[in-house]
Amino acid sequence: MSNLPKVGIVGVGTIAEALTHGLCAFGERRAEILLSPRNEAITSRLALRYPDVSIAADNQAVVDASEIVILAVRPQIAEEVLKALHFRPDQKIVSLIATFSVQRLSTLVSPAKDISRAIPLPPIADRQGPLTLYTQSDEIAHLLDGLGRLIRVEEETNLELASAATSLMGTYFGMMGAVDHWLIQGGFKPESSRAFVAELFFILAQAAEKRSEESFATLTRDYSTPGGLNEQAWRELQAAGWGTQVQSALDLILDRIYGRATLDTRLSQNRSTSN
Numbered sequence: 001m002s003n004l005p006k007v008g009i010v011g012v013g014t015i016a017e018a019l020t021h022g023l024c025a026f027g028e029r030r031a032e033i034l035l036s037p038r039n040e041a042i043t044s045r046l047a048l049r050y051p052d053v054s055i056a057a058d059n060q061a062v063v064d065a066s067e068i069v070i071l072a073v074r075p076q077i078a079e080e081v082l083k084a085l086h087f088r089p090d091q092k093i094v095s096l097i098a099t100f101s102v103q104r105l106s107t108l109v110s111p112a113k114d115i116s117r118a119i120p121l122p123p124i125a126d127r128q129g130p131l132t133l134y135t136q137s138d139e140i141a142h143l144l145d146g147l148g149r150l151i152r153v154e155e156e157t158n159l160e161l162a163s164a165a166t167s168l169m170g171t172y173f174g175m176m177g178a179v180d181h182w183l184i185q186g187g188f189k190p191e192s193s194r195a196f197v198a199e200l201f202f203i204l205a206q207a208a209e210k211r212s213e214e215s216f217a218t219l220t221r222d223y224s225t226p227g228g229l230n231e232q233a234w235r236e237l238q239a240a241g242w243g244t245q246v247q248s249a250l251d252l253i254l255d256r257i258y259g260r261a262t263l264d265t266r267l268s269q270n271r272s273t274s275n
């Protein structure tokens with residue numbers, strides 16, 4: 001018997017697979033991991049690869065054997081799946097289900113009370129990317145720390161804003177794609193254009209990370225010679241409403257996830273605490 005924490009995962013799809021890779025990466029032994037039996041292709045792949053991973057007979061067996069239960073089913077079936085399970089008061093719950101609040105979960109996992117929420121992204125498989133975590137538990141923070149960059153937030157609403165902001169991943173690639181397309185139309189070879197665009201955006205993201213003490217406005221200024229091309233491009237895009245359009249799109253995403261009734265309250269709460 002090991003002293004590793006016993007972690008169960010209910011719902012083993014894309015994100016739970018990535019999380020399991022992240023937990024077991026670099027040969028590190030962070031937890032004994034018990035997976036619910038669906039989806040067989042993913043669960044058997046993980047159990048074959050990692051000695052600390054095994055597959056339970058059913059969802060209840062996962063819950064029964066675990067100190068920490070990670071919930072990674074889709075929102076559409078979450079209520080039905082969770083209502084069928086019996087939890088214990090001493091268990092810690094970590095929900096990855098973006099749309100379920102702690103309040104909503106608390107009735108579904110009762111009598112378990114220690115509920116955390118996390119938003120991992122697929123690069124967690126390689127221990128990369130932001131991992132937003134809302135928790136009262138240092139044990140949970142410790143379990144997930146280092147699987148990418150842990151962003152531990154103190155307000156649940158912060159996690160909800162982060163979940164809306166992850167909807168910009170497609171936009172990021174869309175912008176890269178637009179630049180790529182424009183370069184190729186101008187005569188660039190596709191492979192050269194792709195390498196150029198990927199390297200340019202990569203190095204800019206690195207600058208934002210390395211100079212994290214400085215505002216984005218400062219970076220914009222530093223990368224824009226007065227009267228030069230960067231200054232002009234940003235001025236043109238701002239005049240077209242580009243900056244505020246991003247925020248308006250995020251407001252719509254938040255509205256879609258949480259509903260108009262709660263949107264204004266959540267936004268005003270967050271904006272007043274940040275002022």
Ligand SMILES: NC(=O)c1ccc[n+]([C@@H]2O[C@H](COP(=O)([O-])OP(=O)(O)OC[C@H]3O[C@@H](n4cnc5c(N)ncnc54)[C@H](OP(=O)(O)O)[C@@H]3O)[C@@H](O)[C@H]2O)c1
Pocket residue numbers: 010011012013014015016036038039040059071072073074075077081096097098099119120121122
């Ligand atoms: N994907 C992401 O980047 C991401 C990021 C953050 C949070 N999340 C959240 O994580 C959750 C899962 O997302 P996902 O993208 O990983 O979805 P997914 O790939 O569809 O995975 C869900 C898994 O749940 C399994 N499942 C279905 N019914 C089940 C049941 N009754 N009991 C146990 N497992 C069952 C499915 O198995 P079958 O394949 O056999 O149907 C599937 O493998 C969602 O709530 C999502 O909001 C996802």
